[in-house]
Amino acid sequence: MSYLETTKNVYKDAALTPDVGLCCTTNPVGELPGLKIPKIMQEMNYGCGSTVHARDLVDNPKTLYVGVGGGMELLQFAYFSRQENGVIGIDVVDEMLAASRKNFKEAEEVNPWFNSNFVDLRKGDALHLPVEDNSIDVAAQNCLFNIFKTEELKKAIAEMYRVLKPHGRLVMSDPICEQEMNESLRNDERLRALCLSGSLPLQEYVKMLTDAGFGTIEIRAKKPYRILDPKNYPTEELIYIESIEVAAIKDPMPEDGPCIFTGKAAIYFGEDDFFDDQKGHVLLKNQPLAVCDKTAKALQGLNREDIFISESTFHYDGGGCC
Structure with missing residues (x-):
């Protein structure tokens, strides 16, 4: 059997x-x-x-x-x-x-x-x-x-x-x-x-x-x-x-790989009203933005002291970067 x-x-x-x-x-x-x-x-x-x-x-x-x-x-x-x-x-x-x-x-x-x-x-x-x-x-x-x-x-x-x-x-x-x-x-x-x-x-x-x-x-x-x-x-x-x-x-597969949301968020806390990475992600000052793991890694790679990336919470409720 x-x-x-x-x-x-x-x-x-x-x-x-x-x-x-x-x-x-x-x-x-x-x-x-x-x-x-x-x-x-x-x-x-x-x-x-x-x-x-x-x-x-x-x-x-x-x-x-x-x-x-x-x-x-x-x-x-x-x-x-x-x-x-x-x-x-x-x-x-x-x-x-x-x-x-x-x-x-x-x-x-x-x-x-x-x-x-x-x-x-x-x-x-x-x-x-x-x-x-x-x-x-x-x-x-x-x-x-x-x-x-x-x-x-x-x-x-x-x-x-x-x-x-x-x-x-x-x-x-x-x-x-x-x-x-x-x-x-x-x-x-x-x-x-x-x-x-x-x-x-x-x-x-x-x-x-x-x-x-x-x-x-x-x-x-x-x-x-x-x-x-x-x-x-x-x-x-x-x-x-x-x-x-x-x-x-069933979204088209992005050229740089899938968008996988694991409950990460990016928070910009710099001197300007917002931060724009010129890749479709605008972070309003002091407003958490849900980001996929791929975007989180890219933002971390900028090595900015005014952007915080949270750990995965494994809870995603819509909205966000994509």
């Missing part, structure tokens, strides 16, 4: 018998006016963060969500579009699709604005998306890509890139780990299915995205996730896993 088959079986069982906290942390459910999320959807929220951000969802975007879970984020995406087939949900597990359809009927009862036909559920997998090229404004996955090994991960990212429109957004939440994992952990099919042993270092994760062609990367959140300890897992050291929320934007 391959690790992908093991994953399907894990989530088949999770669809038939909801398993709270199966693979992921319990996150607060975002409160939105007039949106009520059925308890069963919250119990089947098999994700390690959120991929639903209001600033991504303006002007009725066509949205794709891969790995439907209990349908909670599909319902949240539908809240912003409210149109027939405005949201596409894809899953390889029949039982998970059936559970979502059932959950949407319950959601209709507590949300007068919602209709199940707002969500187009399709059977398919992340490696062969049943979606047309350049047709999606916002694509999302939550705690899915970390399950894949390298070659499958490359295919999954390439598929998301294919279906997105120019400047479309791939919004993701996944575990990451900066420590090296031994082969026993990496090859444990169930631990990989449980969103643990497939975790990559952040730099490697981001490189996968930029190698696929995404010209802008936003690190929106990084927070504690799980511990793998020697008493309960095949490891001789304590392993710390974090979760991240990331947006990869």
Whole structure:
């Protein structure tokens, strides 16, 4: 049995018998006016963060969500579009699709604005998306890509890139780990299915995205996730896993490399009202400006005593230099 088959079986069982906290942390459910999320959807929220951000969802975007879970984020995406087939949900597990359809009927009862036909559920997998090229404004996955090994991960990212429109957004939440994992952990099919042993270092994760062609990367959140300890897992050291929320934007790749935002800011505090680097970055006096890592490095290279560059906060909330 391959690790992908093991994953399907894990989530088949999770669809038939909801398993709270199966693979992921319990996150607060975002409160939105007039949106009520059925308890069963919250119990089947098999994700390690959120991929639903209001600033991504303006002007009725066509949205794709891969790995439907209990349908909670599909319902949240539908809240912003409210149109027939405005949201596409894809899953390889029949039982998970059936559970979502059932959950949407319950959601209709507590949300007068919602209709199940707002969500187009399709059977398919992340490696062969049943979606047309350049047709999606916002694509999302939550705690899915970390399950894949390298070659499958490359295919999954390439598929998301294919279906997105120019400047479309791939919004993701996944575990990451900066420590090296031994082969026993990496090859444990169930631990990989449980969103643990497939975790990559952040730099490697981001490189996968930029190698696929995404010209802008936003690190929106990084927070504690799980511990793998020697008493309960095949490891001789304590392993710390974090979760991240990331947006990869299908912008053209700049000639000097991708713009990767990790929450750095530049602050000019000189004698003039502003500083202009003549490369598109204007720093108003005493006003923090979010800058990508590339711009931060260039500003540091000027060796000015009146420009301060902060360390990465791993929280980026829009705006900034690009």
